[in-house]
Amino acid sequence: MLKKLSSLFILLLLISACEKLETKKGAGKFGMLDTDVPEFAAIEFFNQIYHTKDLSGALKLSTPKMQRLLRSYHTNKGVQRHVLNMRFDKVNIQPSTRSAGRNEFAKDAKISLFFEGDLDGNILKDLRIVSMIRVKKEWLVDDVSAE
Template sequence: MMKFLSFLLLGFAFLLTGCSEDANVIEVEHPEKVTVAFFEALYNEKNIEKAASACSPALARIIRHYRSPQAVARHMFNMSYDKVEIKPDDSGVKVREQFKNKAIITVYFDGYYQENRIKDVKRLSLIQQDNKWFIDKILKDPF
């Protein structure tokens, strides 16, 4: 009975380990959803590894260099939020149909930092590799 219980606990621990690794990876096949998931991981979940998983290898290396989501937010995006709502531009343009393996996504932010409401806009360039979208570049401020 003790061996069975040990085996059961070991199996359960193995399943938990497998699930936790998947929780740190963003795999979505739509560039708008990848972009929103990236910023959700960075600002609301405070998970730098999950955010980096949505990026090209070069950009992921830069993001990991900062070691904290707060540092990435401050240095790369010049935005800090305690909690933020993130929405992609939904102007009705089918980006994926216009550009087969590249997309430029505009994202709107509406959130709070230290009880001050802050709104912002960012644009990102994404590339598609093996039917998966990755953030490749952070574009200049559109305004």
């Protein structure tokens, strides 16, 4: 009886050890931003605009007001030029290091993002303030300004 029980215990241990753990995708300089914080959603919104071929990912991360604005320009290049007034060939996006609040528990947030990239061989640096709103458990982009 003891042999059967120990064999069963070892079998259960082996099966549980083989389970895959789900990892969260992080963002930021060291990958430490989590999906529960507004900085992650803001960076992901801009990654969808600057690093993909269509606006579908950015639309999912937008409020209805921002969705209407993005759809009116049809393409990523149109949004970059007319909505954001920032065009890049390649860009690196980082959140402000000064925001030390607990935004993951708030209903809205303002996030400062630094953009560093190049356009036609010229290095460009810019800053944008992103207004985020929490809808259920998701952070959505409501407005982008150059304040």
